[in-house]
Amino acid sequence: MNAPLIECTGLQKWYSGVHALKNVSLRVERGEAVGLVGDNGAGKTTLIKILSGVHQADAGKIRIDGKDVTIKNARHAMELGLETIYQYNSMVPTMTIARNVFIGREPLSWSLFGFGVMDQKKMRAESVQAIADVDLHLRSPDALVGELSGGQRQGVAIARAMHFKSKALILDEPTNHLSVKETDKVLGFVRDLKKQNVTGIFISHNMQHVFQCCDRVVAMARGEIVFDSPISKTSIDEVHGYL
């Protein structure tokens, strides 16, 4: 299997008059950590919303693992192994950690047509394990997510993606509004993805962050990809020159 994990060609997206994506093509290899940078309004979120099934492209092709796919909805993207984490709305603050980790993928001890009784013991045990696996140690799976700090929430969201064996993890500005210490923690999570052979797409408008945790940087401006290079062969100043 030498096909890239994600391969988009010629993606176009209009929002009632706004041409948000102009002929975007992007290949992401397995185990790669790609940093996607660009100013506000460059089209980064639009691109990943298409990959996570929130929006559909108006034109263009997407291949996952070498197979042509049309990503119909969020559920479908998750089934394809693409998991997306947004800054604000990746977790339900009023629910416990254990319930959050399994939203939509609850293990059932008894079921009929997909509806049934949750195995809450398993949910607690596995969510504790999943969180420990990303090196985050929380006291109880029964704590509300709303009580966690921003960085801890991102950690839980990442743990969730890892637990469900996602092939690629897309993080849209996960470090916004985090303290320096918490930001370091999140960057650490991104760096560690590679150890589990998980592909990462890390969106940020902070170039330093991207250079700290990614292998490759892709820059977008005005709906187009304007620069694409391994981190080792470029510099922050050079990328800035393209924006």
Add this chain to the structure above:
Amino acid sequence: MRLLKIYMQRPELVALVVLIVFTTYFAVASNGLFLSNANVRGMFSLYPELAILALGFSLLMVAGEFDLSIGSVMGLCPIVLCAMINFGLPFWPAFILALVVGAAIGLFNSAVTLRFGIPSFITTLGTLFMARSVAVVLYSSGLATTLDTAAVPTWAFSEPLGIFRVSAIWLIALALLVWLLLEKTNFGNWIRATGGSVEAAKAMGIPTSLVKTVCFMICSTLAGLAGIIQVVRIGSPIPSMGESMELQAIAAAVIGGIALSGGVGNIVGVVIGMAIIRVIDSGMIMSRVDASWFKFAIGFLIVCAVIANHWLERRARNIKLEVAQ
């Protein structure tokens, strides 16, 4: 601090304490009249009906939506039942059809709310007037002026059982079902997620519209059932049945700790919340307090409950989880 957290997570315990306090107070203030056999029996006539009404409403509120039309649906469904029995339909098919009318109203509420992105508060305000109007029109057209009591199986709804009535069994069974749904099933997890954060639920692939629609329909169906139990107990249709009862259901939900913002709440709290309201209503009459104070008391309790929930929530938020590095 620990105690605060327990309260925050278990508002039904607070409600239970309030219930016990009021019961004790009225028992004393009424010289025992309040706990007399006749009065307790009276309370257990109305209480299960209104508690069933509040159950469905609370479930919908956890899903993050609101239904003001339940009082009107509680009025309309029994009228539909009576009309169909008068048309010659046997009781049980008429019963099912009346509940289907209730469910259809829920579907309508949901469709309008979700399709046009209107706050359900407004949609269901519209339905409140429309359903009540249809009930009155049906009643005054003479299609549903009587309930043929001979055709009605009172044993299934309102027959006395000691100091209780059969309706208490309906309440226990339904409360248990709704509780199981919310606490134990994956669909319950989806309801909480949808009510807690629609965006997050959607991002996780939850069919949030479906979840809300189901809750709207359960809510209206239970409102219809509450009305049917009441009409069987009373023995004749009343077009104003259920009027302003939506307010008592809302009060029960809020007193029981269901968050107005959605996602949070426990069915046990609601069942206790409605008990508190009934106890205050009946207790005031028994202790010869001017009945006009009833609404004041409920209003006061609602404000207290909301403030308490809000305050506890803020306090709990400040108790940060420790990270063991």
